[in-house]
Amino acid sequence: MAQHTPDLPPELRPLAEMPWFKRLAARFFGHGLTRLRAQHRASWLHGQADGFRSGHTAGVEYGFKEGKLEGLEEGRQVLLIRDSRSTEHRPPSVDNHLFDDWRLPLSAELKKRMKADVARLLPAHAQPSLAQWKMIFSDTPSTSVIAGAGAGKSTTLVLRILLLTHYLGFELDSMTVVTFTRESRKDFINKLIEMFALWGQPLSLQQARELVRTFHSRILPMVRSLPGFERLQAFENLSNRPQGADEEVDSNPFDLRINDAQRQQLNACYHRLFNQDQRFRQLIQPLAKAALQLKELERDHPDVQKRMAVTELAAKRDEELCDAIEDLWFRAGAWPIKGIEPSRQTFEINGSTFHCHGYIPSFDAWVVLGFDPRENPQICRPNAKLSVRAEWAVKRTLFQAFCRKPLIWLDSYEMSKRVLSTLAGDASAGPGFDYKVKGELVSAPLLDCFVAAAGFIENLGLDVPDAVGRMSFAKDDPDRFFFEALSLFWRALEDHLLDQKPPVMTYNRMFALFSEHSPENLKLLSDELLRPMSHLMIDEFQDVSPQIVSWIRASLAEIRSRGPAMHVGRGAQRSSLLCVGDDWQSIYGWRGSSPSYFMEFNKEFPSPSTTRVMLSDNYRSHQxxxxxxxxxxxxxxxxxxxxxxxxxxxxxxxxxxxxxxxxxxxxxxxxxxxxxxxxxxxxxxxxxxxxxxxxxxxxxxxxxxxxxxxxxxxxxxxxxxxxxxxxxxxxxxxxxxxxxxxxxxxxxxxxxxxxxxxxxxxxxxxxxxxxxxxxxxxxxxxxxxxxxxxxxxxxxxxxxxxxxxxxxxxxxxxxxxxxxxxxx
Structure with a gap:
């Protein structure tokens, strides 16, 4: 019985299933024919072709069926493997944290020991509350403390410093406590020295001053470490005192007053720019005209309503009033003025005719002379019921309310001298006129306005020329010329200050040098200079400006990037930030500060973990x-x-x-x-x-x-x-x-x-x-x-x-x- 071969296709099975002796005889017969070369070659080729075709077809069908079965099985295995993997390509995420993921090593035993010391050394009324202890013992890299008015934050902050130094062994030069003003710095230093003494840790005044800083006193050494800036002076600290006397001076960031030494630099820069830059000269002219022009008065103003009734009477006496005032100016040697044509022009006010005293061609403006305040206020014209001063006041009010021509009202002989220097292009003593930027409450000398506006823009972390280039104003708005002039002046001033011996720089420029816009500059700082920024504790944080925030973030990012090597052999490791503030006490927005950085602390200072403390107890006021x-x-x-x-x-x-x-x-x-x-x-x-x-x-x-x-x-x-x-x-x-x-x-x-x-x-x-x-x-x-x-x-x-x-x-x-x- 022939053996069954199920693996072969049905077409080949009859051959394979022949009896064995028939298959053996066929094999010998085939070999014999081969030896005798007795095959019929054409038949053999024909048979070979038929066999190839039939064998190929059978093989393909057989292979296909077998391969399909095997392929399906293998495919199922492959699909099972692929199902366990994501087909989506995702790159690694960016770690934008400013801090490593670490914790202060605060054991239960250490906390217990410190609490016992505080109970023993401080009076009952000074014992911390539960919330204050939470602030003191915060172990996360970042901490925000919302401390309302009278919350006792100063004592709590000193206890935090004691924890770091006395109990954890942090070096004083690894940390900085920041206060905003000279007064608050002085008070905190005194409290720090007193508290450290209770713990048996003598702290010298110099050590305390090194620890408790303003932002300004911390940035200055950074800039002075750069080549060529070793003796750099801050513009805000300039004074006429001897060189080197500014070492212990902290600028008050909210003091906008300009002293004589600063004004000298501003005037010198203005003089050079005015003489060298034609565009700057062109911009000053409309500013001077706008500044000197008589300010408008609303027609429903009580003074206008009161004096409108005497418009006709005032017009009848106006020529005689002009004569009287011109006589006073002539006797004072203040009239005529070079650059002003002494030409009387008539104006119509509510149907009545009034006069001016002159015309300035370069300003295309008319001039009226005023009553100098140093003259006797009782002077009267012959047979007049009112004094010259009173008659002049009526005329001035009517012109303010109803005259729409460009008009310059010279209020005093002193003012005429400033106008004269402006017309003569004499810029040696500065612009010589005041200006009022829209939105400001009062006018101020032009250069003071430049300093204030530039300071506001820079406090927001912006570059002055770039910000000005993105502003827009109405075509006839004098502020359009003001800000273009500011852009030219501010760049020139920065260059002028750097040319001084020793060089001078504004604090805002210093912060910008080490902000997030210039991270490469921080690479130039030594570990010793950067280390005090490692553990920052900032008071009154609600008053911080965008410019300062950028500097803080850039410094913390650089410290983290330097890694553990920066702290080898030291008790203080890594970095941390603790900010104390009260958004309800943010009152310096007019200088560019914003409480938003404190209100959105976690977003502005990304950290692996943050502690938030709310100090709700008020130890000062009743309910x-x-x-x-x-x-x-x-x-x-x-x-x-x-x-x-x-x-x-x-x-x-x-x-x-x-x-x-x-x-x-x-x-x-x-x-x-x-x-x-x-x-x-x-x-x-x-x-x-x-x-x-x-x-x-x-x-x-x-x-x-x-x-x-x-x-x-x-x-x-x-x-x-x-x-x-x-x-x-x-x-x-x-x-x-x-x-x-x-x-x-x-x-x-x-x-x-x-x-x-x-x-x-x-x-x-x-x-x-x-x-x-x-x-x-x-x-x-x-x-x-x-x-x-x-x-x-x-x-x-x-x-x-x-x-x-x-x-x-x-x-x-x-x-x-x-x-x-x-x-x-």
Missing amino acids: HIIDAAEHIVRAAPAIPGKKAKASGAPKALQPVNVLERDDQALGQRLAEHYNRGDSILMLYRKSSDKLLIEQHIQPVVNVDSSLPYEARRLKQLTYHSAKGLQADAVFLLGDCQHLTSSPYKNQVYRMAGLGKAGDSEPYDTAQKDEILRLAYVGITRAVSHCYWYVEPQDTQAVNMPRASDRVAQGKAFFVDHRKQPQNA
Whole structure:
């Protein structure tokens, strides 16, 4: 029986299944024919072809079926493997953290030991709360501490430093504590030395000063380490003192006053640029014209309404008035003025004819001479009922309201000299005229305006020429010429300052050199210079500017990139950032600061892990003070969940008293509190208010100023200057009101990415919130009593928001004594 071969196709099976002897005979017969070469070649070839074809077909079919079965099985295995993998291509993610993923090595035993030491060495009232301990013992790379007014943050911050140094062995030169002003730095240094002494760690004044810095005093050594800048001076610290006397000077970032040494450099740069740059000269001319032109007055202004009635009478006497005033100017040697044609031109005001005194061809403007304030105000024309000064005042008001021709009104002989130097192109003493950028409250010397505008732009982390190139103004807006001139001047000033011996640089320029825009510059710094930035503790962080934030982030990124090698053999390892602030006390937006970096701390300072601490206890004020201040500020955007509670020794509850402006009544009440032994803060919004109130509080001022400094109980400050201070009784003079709109600041705010998307006036929006925060700061200075004297609503600013609009009615924490109280 033939063996069955199931592996062969059916077509080949008959051959394979022949009996074996037949197959053997066929094989011998085939071999014989082959040896005899007896095959019929044609038949053989034909058979070969047929066999090849049939064999090929059978083989392909067989192979296909077998291969298909094997392929399906292998395919199932391949699919099973591929199902376990992602077919999507994804590159590794970028680690944008500013810190390594690490923790402070705080054991339970270490915490227990420190708590025992604090309980033993500090009095009962100074023992930290649970929230304060959370701040002290934060072990994450980054920590944000929301510390409201009177939260006792200074003591807590000193205890944090003690933890790092005394208990963990961190070196002092691995850390920096940043305060914003000279005054706050001095106070913190004293507290630090006192506390370290209690722990048996003597700290010298020099050591404390090295640790507690302003941002400005930390950036200066960095720039001085660069080749050629070893003796660099900061423009803000320039003075006429001997060289080297600035080593211990810290610039106050909120002091905009320009001293003589700084002005000398500004004037010298202006003089050179004015003489060398034709475009700059062209830009100054419309600025001078705009600055000197008589400012318009609204026609519904009370002075205009009062003097319109005498327009016709004033016109009849105008030629005689012109003669009288010209005589005074001629006698003073101030008239005629070179560059002004003494040509009387007539103007029509409400149908009546008036005259001017001259014409300036280069300005295409007419000139009217004013009544110099040094002249006798009682001088009269013959048979006139009014004085020359009074007649002139009527004419001036009418021209302000109704004259639309370009008109320069020379108010004084001194002003004529400045105009003369401007017309003569004499730039040796600077521009010689004031200017008012739209949105600013007052005019200022042109170069002061340049410094202020450039400072604001740079504080936002922007380059002045680049920002100016992205601004836009109406064709006839003088600010268009102002900012183009600023762009030319600022670049020239930076070059001029660097050419000095030794070179000079602004602090903003220093921060920009080591910001995120120039990370390669940080590579040039030694480990010793960078190490103090490793463990940063920053107070008043809500007042930080974008420029400073960029520098901090760049420094932390560089420290991380250098890795463990930077810390070999040292107790302090890696880096950390602890920021203490209160977004409700952010009141320096007009200088370019923004609370958004504190409010969005986790986004702005990315970290593997962050600790957030809310210090809600207020150890300064009673609950009515707290609630009144928070009611005012709560309308502004803020970190959610904030609500302070009075802590410490209980105090009698007194409401915040809101009163009509009455300087005499204020003086009497202030004297009563002083005579009771209270400490007093007299806070004002404008310097003119300080002058007005002085006569009413002079007796108290005389008594207090005769005492030793440490025994004095009366301080007079602006709202802004009072931050960090406190007193038993606080007197607030003046409302907090947003009075103007700033087109240029709105533009650069948008460039800096500040404000909400779609808000065309983000700076103005921020300022409307800031007036509420300013009132909060003022009120929370009070320990027991707060009196707020508010002016009636100004008819010229009736649509501009005021903080006092938020005073609540029917609440225990406010008593509104005004005749027509505003609804909350």
